[in-house]
Amino acid sequence: MYQVSLFRLYVLRALYLLVFIALGVQVWPTLLAHSKPFEFMHGVEICMLAAFSLLCGLGIRYPLQMLPVLMWELIWKTIWLAIIALPLWQSNQLDEKMLPNVFAISLVVLVYLAIPWPYVYSHYVKKQGDTWRKTQ
Numbered sequence: 001m002y003q004v005s006l007f008r009l010y011v012l013r014a015l016y017l018l019v020f021i022a023l024g025v026q027v028w029p030t031l032l033a034h035s036k037p038f039e040f041m042h043g044v045e046i047c048m049l050a051a052f053s054l055l056c057g058l059g060i061r062y063p064l065q066m067l068p069v070l071m072w073e074l075i076w077k078t079i080w081l082a083i084i085a086l087p088l089w090q091s092n093q094l095d096e097k098m099l100p101n102v103f104a105i106s107l108v109v110l111v112y113l114a115i116p117w118p119y120v121y122s123h124y125v126k127k128q129g130d131t132w133r134k135t136q
Contacts, residue, residue: 025055
């Protein structure tokens with residue numbers, strides 16, 4: 001099995017901390033101090049981001065065990081950039097309102113750099129999965 005270096009663990013912890021603080025500053029005040037009911041999808045978004053921030057807080061302590069959380073972030077942001085932002089950019093339809101979102105979501109490159117890919121390969125691709133039924 002691939003052994004993750006202490007340096008890489010600190011890089012992961014720094015990434016988890018960055019997300020934890022950034023979402024803590026942006027999401028939690030909105031969630032806790034709202035004065036009127038949220039629209040459905042906005043409420044879902046805020047609650048999902050709040051949960052994600054808490055899981056990133058847990059990732060500071062358990063950086064490898066919480067890798068699936070970072071992988072989820074990496075996957076949804078990559079899909080959004082490829083399916084939503086790229087076609088808009090190619091057709092010159094990216095407006096000033098969407099540009100800050102594109103920039104923020106494109107910071108997913110930090111996740112690509114922080115994830116220890118050999119570890120991911122050895123633990124999520126190469127490693128035998130859990131059993132599907134009771135064995136004798």
